[in-house]
Amino acid sequence: MDYLIAIVGGYLLGSIPFGLLLTRLAGLGDIRQVGSGNIGATNVLRTGRKDVALATLFLDAAKAALALILARxxxxxxxxxxxGAAALLGHCFPIWLKFNGGKGVATFFGTLLIGIWPVGTLAAALWLATAFVFRYSSLGALVASAAAPLIAVAFHASPIGVGATLFMSVLVWIRHRENLARLIKGEEPKIGKK
Known part of the structure; x- marks a missing residue:
């Protein structure tokens, strides 16, 4: 019963579409009609409002962190x-938006940084290093999420901690499948390029 409560509560918290809500409140219209159509911070940044993008990034991470903290x-x-893992599921597939949500990177890190901070810290460092060297945000997310379960095992996380990390990593990869296809074809836009 505790796990069921955690799943439902985490999913509902994670499914709050902060990118959509904040852009509407800021008078920027429907973020789903901008750029990639995604509700995450990267697409919000395409509106030119760094403050709204930063707020989206923070809140998307915070909703997973809050779900984890409350359940813990x-x-x-x-x-x-x-x-925390259920919050990521909710972010990626929110019931309010016909199960079409964000790609989950901020929510992924929100869970890991609070739940298993050494894993979250090393995964974030991998994301930053990969994005800095290769100039692809999506590649950074793919590398960091692929490495996270291995890092969790290395730090002797509990079986459920490792399982949750693996589950989240798979979700991040599923949500980045179009980015992966563009990376393979050499068509993925680099950071700072439109």
């Missing part, structure tokens, strides 16, 4: 991992 506090450590 009132249920158990393991339920916290599950709630």
């Amino acid at each position: 506090e009132y249920l158990s450590q393991e339920a916290g991992y599950i709630a």
Whole structure:
């Protein structure tokens, strides 16, 4: 029952589409009609409003962190991992937007940085290094998410912690499948390029 509560609560928190809500509040219209049509911070940045993009990034990470913290506090450590992973599921496939949400990178890091901070820190460092060297944000996300379960094992995370990390990594890869196809074809736009 604790795990079920964690899944439902985490999913509902994660499904709050902050990118869509903040851009509408800022008078920028429907973010789904801009750029990639994604509701995440990267696409919000394409509106030219760095403040709104930063707020989206923070809130998308914070909703997963909050789901994890609440479940960990009132249920158990393991339920916290599950709630964080469920928040990522909600972000990627929100019921309010016909299951078409964001790509989950900020939410992924929000869960890891609070749930298993060494894993989150090393994965974030991998993302930054990859993005800096190759100039592809999506490649950074793919590398970091692929490495995260291995890092979790290396840091002796619990089986549920490792499982939650692996589940989230698979979700990030699923949501980046179009980016992966463009990377393979050499058509993925680099950071700073339109």
